[in-house]
Amino acid sequence: MAEVRVESLCKAFGEVGALHDVSCVFEDRRLTVLVGPSGCGKSTLLRTVAGLQDPTSGTVYIGDEDVSGAPAWDRNVAMVFQSYALYPHMTVFKNIAFPLEAAKMHKDDIRRRVTETAKILQIEELLKRKPRELSGGQMQRVALGRAIVRQPDVFLMDEPLSNLDAKLRVLMRAELKHLQRQLQVTTIYVTHDQAEAMTLADKLIVMNAGRIQQMGKPEDVYRRPANKFVAGFIGSPPMNFVGCQYDPENETLSGAAFDIPVPALWRGVLGGGPARSLILGVRPEDLVVETSPVSGALRATVYVIEQMGREILLTAMLGTDPIRAFTSADATLDPEQEVWLSMREGATHLFDGQTEESLDSSEAYKA
Amino acid sequence: MALIFLLPAFIAVAIFLYYPLVQTFIYSFFKMQRTMDWLHAPFVGLKNYVTVLTSEAFRGAFLFTLYFTVVSVALEIGLGLGMAMATFSVSSRLRGVLRAVLVVPWAIPPVVSAMVWKWLYHPDAGLFGYLIHASGLTDSAPQFLTDPILAVHSIILADVWKNSSIMGILMLGGLAAISKDVYDAAKVDGARGWFRFRRVTLPLLLPTVLVCLLFRSLEAFRMFELSFALTGGGPGTTTDTLSTFAYKYFFTYSKFGLGSSYAMVIFAIVLALAIAYVSRIRKNLRFKG
Amino acid sequence: MKSKHRYRYRRRANQVLDVLITLLIAGFCLGPLYWILATSFKPMGTEYLIPPEGWPSKPTLEAYRIILGIPSEASQEGVSGEGVFGSATEVPQAPSLHFLLPIRNSLIVSSTVAVCSLFICSLAAYTIARLRFRWKIQSLLLLQVAGLLPAVMVIAPTFVLMQKFHLLRTLPAMILPNIAYNVPLGTWLLAAYFSELPWELEDAAKVDGYKPFQIFRKVILPLAAPGLFSAGVFAFLGTWGEFILSSVVTMGVSSVQTVPVAILNLSFEFRYQWTWVSAAIILSVGLMVAVALFFQRWVIQGLTAGSVKY
Numbered sequence: 001m002a003e004v005r006v007e008s009l010c011k012a013f014g015e016v017g018a019l020h021d022v023s024c025v026f027e028d029r030r031l032t033v034l035v036g037p038s039g040c041g042k043s044t045l046l047r048t049v050a051g052l053q054d055p056t057s058g059t060v061y062i063g064d065e066d067v068s069g070a071p072a073w074d075r076n077v078a079m080v081f082q083s084y085a086l087y088p089h090m091t092v093f094k095n096i097a098f099p100l101e102a103a104k105m106h107k108d109d110i111r112r113r114v115t116e117t118a119k120i121l122q123i124e125e126l127l128k129r130k131p132r133e134l135s136g137g138q139m140q141r142v143a144l145g146r147a148i149v150r151q152p153d154v155f156l157m158d159e160p161l162s163n164l165d166a167k168l169r170v171l172m173r174a175e176l177k178h179l180q181r182q183l184q185v186t187t188i189y190v191t192h193d194q195a196e197a198m199t200l201a202d203k204l205i206v207m208n209a210g211r212i213q214q215m216g217k218p219e220d221v222y223r224r225p226a227n228k229f230v231a232g233f234i235g236s237p238p239m240n241f242v243g244c245q246y247d248p249e250n251e252t253l254s255g256a257a258f259d260i261p262v263p264a265l266w267r268g269v270l271g272g273g274p275a276r277s278l279i280l281g282v283r284p285e286d287l288v289v290e291t292s293p294v295s296g297a298l299r300a301t302v303y304v305i306e307q308m309g310r311e312i313l314l315t316a317m318l319g320t321d322p323i324r325a326f327t328s329a330d331a332t333l334d335p336e337q338e339v340w341l342s343m344r345e346g347a348t349h350l351f352d353g354q355t356e357e358s359l360d361s362s363e364a365y366k367a
Numbered sequence: 368m369a370l371i372f373l374l375p376a377f378i379a380v381a382i383f384l385y386y387p388l389v390q391t392f393i394y395s396f397f398k399m400q401r402t403m404d405w406l407h408a409p410f411v412g413l414k415n416y417v418t419v420l421t422s423e424a425f426r427g428a429f430l431f432t433l434y435f436t437v438v439s440v441a442l443e444i445g446l447g448l449g450m451a452m453a454t455f456s457v458s459s460r461l462r463g464v465l466r467a468v469l470v471v472p473w474a475i476p477p478v479v480s481a482m483v484w485k486w487l488y489h490p491d492a493g494l495f496g497y498l499i500h501a502s503g504l505t506d507s508a509p510q511f512l513t514d515p516i517l518a519v520h521s522i523i524l525a526d527v528w529k530n531s532s533i534m535g536i537l538m539l540g541g542l543a544a545i546s547k548d549v550y551d552a553a554k555v556d557g558a559r560g561w562f563r564f565r566r567v568t569l570p571l572l573l574p575t576v577l578v579c580l581l582f583r584s585l586e587a588f589r590m591f592e593l594s595f596a597l598t599g600g601g602p603g604t605t606t607d608t609l610s611t612f613a614y615k616y617f618f619t620y621s622k623f624g625l626g627s628s629y630a631m632v633i634f635a636i637v638l639a640l641a642i643a644y645v646s647r648i649r650k651n652l653r654f655k656g
Numbered sequence: 657m658k659s660k661h662r663y664r665y666r667r668r669a670n671q672v673l674d675v676l677i678t679l680l681i682a683g684f685c686l687g688p689l690y691w692i693l694a695t696s697f698k699p700m701g702t703e704y705l706i707p708p709e710g711w712p713s714k715p716t717l718e719a720y721r722i723i724l725g726i727p728s729e730a731s732q733e734g735v736s737g738e739g740v741f742g743s744a745t746e747v748p749q750a751p752s753l754h755f756l757l758p759i760r761n762s763l764i765v766s767s768t769v770a771v772c773s774l775f776i777c778s779l780a781a782y783t784i785a786r787l788r789f790r791w792k793i794q795s796l797l798l799l800q801v802a803g804l805l806p807a808v809m810v811i812a813p814t815f816v817l818m819q820k821f822h823l824l825r826t827l828p829a830m831i832l833p834n835i836a837y838n839v840p841l842g843t844w845l846l847a848a849y850f851s852e853l854p855w856e857l858e859d860a861a862k863v864d865g866y867k868p869f870q871i872f873r874k875v876i877l878p879l880a881a882p883g884l885f886s887a888g889v890f891a892f893l894g895t896w897g898e899f900i901l902s903s904v905v906t907m908g909v910s911s912v913q914t915v916p917v918a919i920l921n922l923s924f925e926f927r928y929q930w931t932w933v934s935a936a937i938i939l940s941v942g943l944m945v946a947v948a949l950f951f952q953r954w955v956i957q958g959l960t961a962g963s964v965k966y
């Protein structure tokens with residue numbers, strides 16, 4: 001059990017920078033998820049913690065020990081790969097036993113530990129098989145088994161569920177969460193799937209272009225994104241964004257196709273300040289769709305109606321910007337119909353037009 | 368349709384490879400001295416084969432060929448593996464350089480490479496002789512090509528030089544084919560250098576090694592140019608391989624019948640080896656088509 | 657903080673090791689050739705100096721001039737040591753010293769063989785790897801077993817054959833058999849390479865109504881360029897180095913000799929002139945090494961294309 005700390009980590013591949021001055025803490029015994037689009041640096045960060053890559057500069061601490069120069073085999077970490085990386089020429093038993101044999105453990109102890117681990121993961125019948133005889137889900141479990149059999153300080157997982165089909169993925173997600181709770185080992189989990197990140201994380205770290213965008217509990221990141229990127233990345237369907245101008249004289253936000261009073265939430269922050277360009281953000285689930293005019297609401301034209309069964313996902317055009325909203329499944333809407341979308345209290349987001357930072361500066365979630 | 372595509376290849380092979388095989392087979396049953404006309408030569412049945420198999424010289428050539436093959440191939444694979452691992456571990460810029468370097472010995476024709484080594488082994492002015500003599504190990508420059516034991520091993524060294532690099536390249540390919548994730552997993556699992564090599568790299572490289580073993584040993588068994596050019600088979604016949612020996616029957620003694628039976632025996636041995644190999648490693652090979 | 661000290665120099669040490677390894681391997685592979693190179697630049701007779709010079713103190717192109725048959729002005733340098741010919745001006749104008757001739761012959765033979773065998777092998781390999789017919793494995797086997805024949809078995813009947821068709825002492829006598837000799841390896845390499853190509857393009861062409869030969873020419877060949885290159889290089893290099901058949905069939909006629917035969921003859925005829933032999937070696941090797949290096953990427957790719965998978 002150990003806390004993992006990363007300080008001022010930089011990594012460049014030739015001219016290309018993969019990590020820019022990244023510092024964060026992965027709390028002891030918690031499941032921290034690194035999430036971001038492809039190429040954001042999350043895998044690089046993970047591999048640096050693992051010892052598979054040397055950073056260009058910066059330090060890595062596992063426990064209180066500076067392990068920055070140590071190669072992977074000297075760090076007490078275990079890793080699960082997206083491709084599972086099982087040893088194809090060994091049986092499942094041998095695969096799981098491998099790290100223990102590398103540590104020169106006694107044969108009987110190895111046997112005991114491996115069978116225990118197999119029991120936890122319910123793969124006892126598979127012990128004599130070779131990897132090529134296993135299904136994706138089974139290979140997953142063997143990879144997990146190989147990781148947990150060592151009782152390491154840290155678990156590292158690099159998109160372990162990405163190669164599984166959708167249904168299996170959802171099942172394994174829950175199992176992983178449960179397993180981690182049970183074993184109480186510091187876990188760093190990398191994924192590009194924001195839904196997976198939200199459901200699994202004790203703490204979420206959102207990354208983009210080699211930098212940390214925001215850290216915090218999933219619900220906090222969801223409700224109070226620190227910038228436009230995080231707001232747009234977390235949550236599906238993604239948040240709607242429209243550009244607008246703050247008019248201090250009339251206390252309104254005016255965009256190309258709308259003109260609304262400043263929402264109560266933001267009056268304090270904006271009030272009395274200069275005119276500025278802003279980005280208004282609101283999630284589809286925070287919009288209420290009306291077919292008759294509502295004051296202070298956004299007026300849009302229906303474009304596409306997607307019947308989801310439980311509800312309808314409506315895409316409407318606000319001038320030239322598409323805007324999405326949920327409405328009840330039995331609403332009757334026609335294309336080209338005019339609708340009024342009102343934003344729920346306290347559910348609006350404002351970002352600076354240039355920096356794209358959230359105007360909500362009272363909580364500093366970004367490192 | 369397919370047959371038409373295959374025809375040119377079959378024809379070429381039939382004329383220049385299978386026809387000689389049949390012809391040699393026929394020759395081997397006749398006593399032919401200085402003539403290629405088997406229609407008018409006396410038929411001797413299996414007498415040629417008996418002569419060949421019971422001759423002292425044959426046993427000598429066979430033993431040398433066997434010894435040469437085993438030792439050369441073992442060294443070549445070992446060295447090749449070492450060079451492959453070394454090349455694999457260096458930075459990618461140097462790796463490109465090394466790969467180019469490794470190609471060089473292989474690109475040289477066997478005869479030419481024999482000449483290169485003949486000069487190195489030269490009794491009067493050869494570099495090796497000088498180095499060993501000057502360093503005080505011996506009283507005079509060793510006779511690499513005329514001393515029976517030295518000659519055998521000098522030939523082996525020349526062969527190893529030429530071929531271990533291509534073995535290295537082939538095994539480099541095999542190393543590259545191992546998934547990088549598996550290596551990473553082994554590293555994270557706590558496997559240090561030698562343990563990783565023994566338990567992960569080597570087993571996964573085994574198919575490649577076996578294929579290299581197969582091709583190289585079949586080639587080594589038929590070795591001709593090195594012995595011919597370096598020692599002419601000498602001193603006496605100590606470095607005669609089966610091939611050089613058969614050659615002598617054909618062109619020095621002009622005993623075409625005997626030479627043919629000799630050639631047939633070589634072929635039989637090589638074929639048997641090939642069959643034995645392939646059936647043994649069948650289960651380790653997985654090859655499309 | 658114990659770790660930091662142990663690993664501080666790891667990266668630096670690795671870099672040093674890298675360079676050492678490179679030097680070692682390069683030394684091993686290139687060393688003997690360097691020695692020949694140095695010898696080829698030594699003035700006649702000086703190659704016998706004890707201790708031998710690592711690099712000639714007075715490097716000269718004498719040896720190259722002689723073997724290429726280029727007349728040289730009387731050389732001013734005295735020759736120390738035991739040279740067979742007193743001074744460099746006594747250059748024998750023996751025909752075997754026009755070394756460009758064997759090089760030309762080898763070039764002609766090897767390139768012709770390479771092109772022809774590529775054509776033949778790719779057709780056969782395509783059939784075996786991609787077309788559907790019953791005796792695939794048998795065909796491949798048939799072609800491979802032919803590659804096991806020892807050279808000594810093949811040359812005598814081939815000699816007789818060439819004699820019957822009056823092809824002795826000509827270049828075709830070396831071209832034709834070598835095409836056949838390259839078939840086993842060529843088809844193996846190309847079959848392995850072809851089998852790795854994606855199937856979709858062929859299927860699309862078939863649906864579009866192309867005939868097999870057109871598919872072969874327009875779809876497969878362009879895709880398989882690297883494999884073809886490497887098979888071609890193999891055929892070229894293999895034929896260049898072929899000795900037994902060439903020596904038998906040229907029957908000592910120097911105008912049709914190929915490089916290996918010419919070099920061997922040179923070394924027998926002028927067995928003391930190691931500078932000349934060295935120069936000849938460098939000339940022929942230089943060309944081949946250049947070819948190999950230029951195509952090395954494809955060569956290696958071709959070699960490992962059919963690599964066995966676990």
